[in-house]
Amino acid sequence: MDRLAQVVDALELRPDSRVLEIGCGHGVAATLVCERLDGGAYTAVDRSPKMIAAAARRNAAFVEAGVAEFLVGDLEALDLGDRRFDVVFAARVRLFHTDPERAEACVAPWLAPGGVVRAFYDTP
Template sequence: MTPPAASDRLAFVAGAVAAAPGERVLEVGCGHGVLVTALAAAVGQGSVVAVDRSPRMAAAAVRRNAAAVEAGRVRVLARPLTEAGLAAERVDAVVAVDVRAFWTPPAPEWDVVARVLAPGGRVVLGFSVMRPEDRARVPAAVARLAGERGFAVTATTAAATVPYETVAVELRRSACG
């Protein structure tokens, strides 16, 4: 049986990440691994590290991406990002969808991102707009918490996905960060 395609929401975020062949990507909160599949296809011989705090979700991501895992292009870790042991990693992009830890203090996840993101790299955070006030509130909270770690928002885009609008916030290291 062929696994279902990415939802409109995840396809939109994958487009916002714009992973290129050869890149190294970290997905935080990978869930069932649907976005991992799209990212692995985009990076080709690059690599994807996927982290999810739920062993059940990580196992599902491994099953969904079994060929890429076996080929060594995808690695799935079942633990919180702050405990994932990624100190030696360097990635070109970090992506997370609906991972509240990035906009809810104290947000130590940003410290990990600051350590693993390669120079010139980018962070893309997607979120579902569940309430109208989230459209401005979440990007503002992301900007504040990421700004404390030397990141600045470089783009915010939105898509009319179902059942909720999806917003993607892109960040890069600030000029003074």
């Protein structure tokens, strides 16, 4: 199985999960997440405007359907308003590897009660 398919599989999403991905890159995992949602929602943050534009293009149907949104932002300066997430994940995002405690502290304010953070540096 493809690396990002394994990542998304490991998230054990429910159809109604509210999902935040940090560092979505081209939005490949985004598609795999959105395909599993029914009543849930997916938000992606990446600090690269180019990556966000590419990911939003790739997932335009999910954006139009109101299932996905793609936001330019930095993990260390997140402002996600009143959004809260059941599952937060990141794949190959450096801070989760080099300083996982710092990375988890950055996303902690956005977790719903019982929410989980999953970070993958390579295959799950």
